[in-house]
Amino acid sequence: MHRSTGHPTAVAVCATLVAALLAATGCSSRKAPKSVASTAVPRPMARTLGLAHPESVRYDSAADVYYVSNINGDPAAHDDNGFIDVVNADSFHVILTLVRGGQDGVTLDAPKGLAVSGDTLWVADIDAVRAFDKHNGSPLLSVDLKPLHARFLNDVAVGGDGAVYVTDTGTGDSTNAGGNVIFRIADGRASVALASPALAAPNGIAWSPQLHRFLLAPGGKDVQTWAPGDKVPVPFAAGPGTYDGIEPLADGRIVVTSWADSAVHIIQDGQMTTWIRHVNGPADIGVDVRRGRVALPRLVENRVEYFLLPVGR
Numbered sequence: 266m267h268r269s270t271g272h273p274t275a276v277a278v279c280a281t282l283v284a285a286l287l288a289a290t291g292c293s294s295r296k297a298p299k300s301v302a303s304t305a306v307p308r309p310m311a312r313t314l315g316l317a318h319p320e321s322v323r324y325d326s327a328a329d330v331y332y333v334s335n336i337n338g339d340p341a342a343h344d345d346n347g348f349i350d351v352v353n354a355d356s357f358h359v360i361l362t363l364v365r366g367g368q369d370g371v372t373l374d375a376p377k378g379l380a381v382s383g384d385t386l387w388v389a390d391i392d393a394v395r396a397f398d399k400h401n402g403s404p405l406l407s408v409d410l411k412p413l414h415a416r417f418l419n420d421v422a423v424g425g426d427g428a429v430y431v432t433d434t435g436t437g438d439s440t441n442a443g444g445n446v447i448f449r450i451a452d453g454r455a456s457v458a459l460a461s462p463a464l465a466a467p468n469g470i471a472w473s474p475q476l477h478r479f480l481l482a483p484g485g486k487d488v489q490t491w492a493p494g495d496k497v498p499v500p501f502a503a504g505p506g507t508y509d510g511i512e513p514l515a516d517g518r519i520v521v522t523s524w525a526d527s528a529v530h531i532i533q534d535g536q537m538t539t540w541i542r543h544v545n546g547p548a549d550i551g552v553d554v555r556r557g558r559v560a561l562p563r564l565v566e567n568r569v570e571y572f573l574l575p576v577g578r
Contacts, residue, residue: 266320266340266377266419266468266509266548266564307541309570310558311357316350319562319569321420321510322551323379323386325399329354331551331560332363332386332399333569334376341391341417347373349388349402354553357571363402364388371397371404378420378470378549380429389418389431394450408455416444420510420549422470424493425477427451430458432467434484447479449493463497464489469511469521469549482508482521488532504530504537510549512559516577520559522547529561533577541572 318336325332331352338344345366350359363386366373378389386399392415396406410418410431421431428451435444444466449458469482473490481489481498486506489498507525514520519532520540529541529550546565553560557574 266336307572307575309561309572311571313352313357313359313569313571314567315359316562316567316569317348318564318567319548320377320564321379321549322560322562322569323381324354324551324553324560325381326554328399329555330360331553331569332379332381333359333562334379334388336375336377336564338375340375340377343374343391345372345374347376347390349373349376349379349386349397352569354556363399364397369402371402372407377418378422378431380421380423382423382427382429387421387423387429389421391418392416394418394421394429394431394448394455406453408450408453410448410455413446413448413455413457415446415448418448419468420470420482422472422479424449424472424479425474426493430470430479430493432464432470432481434466434468436466447491458493459491459495459498461497468509471511471513473513473519475513475517480511480513480519482511484508488519488521488537502532502535502537509547510562512550512552514552514574514577515554518577520550520552520574522550522561529559529572531575540575544570 321334323332333350347366349364376388380387386397388395392411394408416435419432419434431448433446445464447459465483465485467483471480478490478492487500488502490501491498505523505525509522511521530537531540548562548564551560561570
């Protein structure tokens with residue numbers, strides 16, 4: 266999600282966040298991406314309702330479920346009331362709350378990005394990265410990133426090297442103090458993989474097996490790519506900016522959400538086109554690789570919507 270200074274209401278999260286970040290990035294004056302050629306208006310095939318500021322959805326093909334992180338209030342508050350739901354991929358119903366802050370020895374404040382690696386569910390949580398058993402929710406590890414000056418951890422992904430990488434969006438400005446960082450976690454230890462203003466308030470991160478690089482969804486106008494060891498990210502596709510979730514598809518296309526125009530876009534051959542419009546609070550998407558389906562968390566609407574992917578050209 267994008268950094269908010271507001272408090273628990275959905276309206277406050279949306280209004281404060283969008284106004285501040287659009288002003289900072291100048292997204293309101295950006296020329297909109299082209300629309301997808303089809304004239305059909307995409308409609309959600311299903312919804313999961315009754316959530317509490319759902320920020321990230323991650324599909325697990327092994328279990329055939331979606332994990333959904335729920336901030337449940339202020340996205341920057343250490344209130345230990347965040348939780349993670351498990352949603353059945355066929356019924357779209359929440360079948361259990363896997364992890365709940367403040368219960369069973371769990372600390373979970375405002376969970377955002379999720380990643381699955383084997384039997385482990387990784388979670389970005391303000392200034393710590395936490396790991397849970399994906400089957401029973403038991404806490405496995407908590408990596409404190411405060412000593413590395415983490416401010417607002419946002420998304421997490423497993424890289425080609427098996428290490429865990431997490432973005433720190435910070436305050437969304439152009440300075441390198443408190444944000445504009447990608448951290449790396451391996452063997453329970455955290456380090457700075459990259460710290461650069463060129464990251465432009467990094468939000469979404471996903472590993473692309475096709476490109477052998479990470480995809481980055483920042484606050485700036487360009488979706489970026491980056492490989493560990495590179496000193497700066499590389500611009501990849503231009504669009505409205507203020508991005509959030511980003512995911513590669515098996516056919517080489519890339520799906521990315523933007524708060525700047527409340528839309529979901531598809532990148533193909535370096536060109537960004539608009540797929541779904543008028544989706545308030547489009548956060549960190551998940552892709553159901555079995556069914557060709559995108560799960561879109563509507564953070565300020567407290568629900569997740571599901572869309573069938575359009576056929577690639």
